[in-house]
Amino acid sequence: MRKRVNALAEQLLETLEQQGYRSTSPRRAVAQVIANQDKHFTAENLREQLPSLGRATIFRSLKLFVETGVLCRVLLEDGDLHYQLSHRGHHHHLLCVECGSSQDLLGCDIEELLQQTSASHGFELSGHWLEVYGRCRSCSKSESSAELAAV
Amino acid sequence: MRKRVNALAEQLLETLEQQGYRSTSPRRAVAQVIANQDKHFTAENLREQLPSLGRATIFRSLKLFVETGVLCRVLLEDGDLHYQLSHRGHHHHLLCVECGSSQDLLGCDIEELLQQTSASHGFELSGHWLEVYGRCRSCSKSESSAELAAV
DNA sequence: ATCATAAAAGATACCTGGTCTCATTAAGAG
């Protein structure tokens, strides 16, 4: 398990290196921490876990990891933007509002639908942002148990 | 034209009053200004136009106008959140990345599609956020003219 | 018309996200 995590961190760094960025000790530290996150997080969360790093460095690393496709940004229901590990390429998230976990939404024909709809509004589509909120399988299960218990 | 604008501002205030909020002079000023905006705007934009109002008051008014359904928040492509006049109820925006104008996206069966897709991921859907980016009719026209001219 | 009271405003401090500059340090190519 620990080995797994370190492997992931190394993988993240490799991604940077492959794109011509240096592997520095702050970046190694950041990679280590984000590889350990199981849900979306903020710059501040990172800072708490890496108090020795400069503020600017945190933000620069985040930006870099987003640019290189290691991280993506997720929009929370209240409008806050958080970061999370990204499984490359364009995708959407099913965000659990209960536990903060997220699943990727794949094989969704929303692109096509949007294309049609925009065109019918005289709109030349160039991009979109979609986030989906709800309860993941395990949270909706415990939710129902709680309801039963309350009766 | 001027009369129209004032009428809209009054309408916004009425919405507040109907929901039990007082009609104060700062709120009248804010209503006046937002009734005049033709695209999305930030708190800072508002502050520039209303330098005599306290900062907190600006934010409080914005929040209030959002809560009462007068304003809605729009997510820009870069993650910035702006405000714009809302035509009540749940809807999405077609945001022109060129001129900043926006159209409402109506009669889109995305809800249904999302419902199905989430269910197939064991996800109990509770909400979503969608923004669509592109070029509005008039901007894509002038874009093509520019291209032609450049040749 | 006045008055009480609750709501709202303004000032201010604070927190977070995020960028910029500038001087110093360190990665890694040769």
Next chain:
DNA sequence: CTCTTAATGAGACCAGGTATCTTTTATGAT
């Protein structure tokens, strides 16, 4: 091992946004 360039850290700065506290003001009751 050295040189160059990228990256860091400190710090100032700006915007969004909230909390607290004191003063003002809108409105309902008299």
